[in-house]
Amino acid sequence: MTDTLQMLATITVIALATFATRVLPFLCFGSREPPAMLSTIEKNLPPMILLLLVIYCLKDVQWLAAPYGIPELFTIGVVAGLHLWKRNAMLSIFAGTGLYMALIQLKVFSFL
Amino acid sequence: MTEKEAKRHETGKGNTDFFLSALKTTVPVFLGYIPLGMAFGFLIDGAGYHWIYAFLMSLLIYAGAGQFLAVALLAAGAGLTEFAIATLLLNLRHAFYGLSLLDKFSDVGKVKPYLIFALTDETYALLTTAEVPAGGSKARFYFYIAALDHLYWIAGSVLGAGLGSLLDLNLEGMAFVLTALFVVLTIEQYFNSSVRFPFVAAVGAGAASLILFSPENMLLISIILGTLILIGREKLGQRDTQLNESVRQVKGTRQARAAAQPVQDSSQEES
Numbered sequence: 001m002t003d004t005l006q007m008l009a010t011i012t013v014i015a016l017a018t019f020a021t022r023v024l025p026f027l028c029f030g031s032r033e034p035p036a037m038l039s040t041i042e043k044n045l046p047p048m049i050l051l052l053l054v055i056y057c058l059k060d061v062q063w064l065a066a067p068y069g070i071p072e073l074f075t076i077g078v079v080a081g082l083h084l085w086k087r088n089a090m091l092s093i094f095a096g097t098g099l100y101m102a103l104i105q106l107k108v109f110s111f112l
Numbered sequence: 113m114t115e116k117e118a119k120r121h122e123t124g125k126g127n128t129d130f131f132l133s134a135l136k137t138t139v140p141v142f143l144g145y146i147p148l149g150m151a152f153g154f155l156i157d158g159a160g161y162h163w164i165y166a167f168l169m170s171l172l173i174y175a176g177a178g179q180f181l182a183v184a185l186l187a188a189g190a191g192l193t194e195f196a197i198a199t200l201l202l203n204l205r206h207a208f209y210g211l212s213l214l215d216k217f218s219d220v221g222k223v224k225p226y227l228i229f230a231l232t233d234e235t236y237a238l239l240t241t242a243e244v245p246a247g248g249s250k251a252r253f254y255f256y257i258a259a260l261d262h263l264y265w266i267a268g269s270v271l272g273a274g275l276g277s278l279l280d281l282n283l284e285g286m287a288f289v290l291t292a293l294f295v296v297l298t299i300e301q302y303f304n305s306s307v308r309f310p311f312v313a314a315v316g317a318g319a320a321s322l323i324l325f326s327p328e329n330m331l332l333i334s335i336i337l338g339t340l341i342l343i344g345r346e347k348l349g350q351r352d353t354q355l356n357e358s359v360r361q362v363k364g365t366r367q368a369r370a371a372a373q374p375v376q377d378s379s380q381e382e383s
Contacts, residue, residue, distance in 0.1 A: 007165060010182070011165070013196050014169075014178060014199050017200045018173050018175045018178050018206075019228075021204055021207050022228050023229075025210035026228055044309070044346075045204075045310070047301040047307065047310040047311060047314070048314045048317075049314075049335060050297050051301075051310070051318070052314045052317065052335060052338060053177070053294040053298075054294045056318070056330060056331045056334070057291035059322060059330050060327055072288075075292075080295055083295070083296050083299050089144070092292065092295075092296050093293050094289075097285070097292050101288070104285040105284055
């Protein structure tokens with residue numbers, strides 16, 4: 001029971017925090033024009049955050065032990081290459097994920 | 113059939129077409145959200161949670177990356193404050209989506225709160241790209257798109273959580289779908305905007321945080337660090353532009369005077 005309440009409280013907090021980020025600009029600029037500085041941040045922050053999220057996904061990789069993060073870097077290379085070539089988001093995402101799962105589960109880089 | 117009935121019939125038919133048009137617009141998101149939602153469902157099922165939580169999270173939170181992060185934090189036994197801060201930071205980009213929709217959302221009426229709630233990356237992309245069919249209500253079209261996307265996400269996650277408990281699949285590496293999604297979105301950002309410095313800032317801030325801080329704190333610190341780098345550069349750039357602008361203004365005034373001169377001359381000649 002305590003676990004259930006804890007879980008519901010957690011979901012509520014995440015839901016409110018998520019909604020807060022989405023409603024924020026509407027609360028701040030519902031009636032007035034956004035300042036100029038904000039528009040430059042608006043332009044610069046999203047690309048930076050997305051690349052940081054890619055790096056964040058690699059936070060648990062053991063770079064100094066076999067297989068030295070090679071499956072991750074190799075698959076990211078394939079995803080990026082595929083996407084630059086075809087520009088098909090679904091193809092890049094699912095082909096990449098399938099490849100990574102195969103590399104990991106079949107231990108393709110175990111010779112390292 | 114009276115004229116009124118005929119009109120009502122017309123509107124009904126229009127609505128169906130309208131809904132079909134929204135349905136067609138959301139097909140790519142359907143193809144993405146079902147498997148991605150399933151990946152989330154698998155993940156939360158694998159972490160040992162009942163499928164009802166997959167349903168509740170997708171219904172009430174409705175944020176892809178945010179929900180994946182939530183599962184990771186649940187596994188790490190994080191506290192409520194950590195959940196709140198991590199979610200705020202991860203989804204802060206959504207605040208910037210809203211900034212560019214202030215105008216578009218200003219006249220949508222009572223569906224506005226829902227449209228804001230349902231503003232995921234994919235829905236944002238559709239709402240900013242898709243054209244409202246001729247003669248239709250923008251509010252209704254936007255609502256259909258947002259609600260359909262939301263429905264796909266809920267369906268996918270419940271399906272994943274349900275199937276995960278039926279099949280004993282080997283899902284090692286499945287979470288890589290998120291990495292792949294971010295790689296693709298980063299490339300799209302690269303093509304869609306002309307700015308290049310944010311990528312440099314991200315590599316610098318990300319690498320530094322990865323080396324210097326623990327994996328759990330890395331995202332928070334790297335975003336703060338990166339934002340400081342961006343603001344710092346912006347301040348430096350502003351000083352440069354101000355200089356350039358004052359030079360340009362002086363030049364501009366001179367040119368304006370030069371341009372005004374012959375006109376004055378000719379008017380004098382005419383008189």
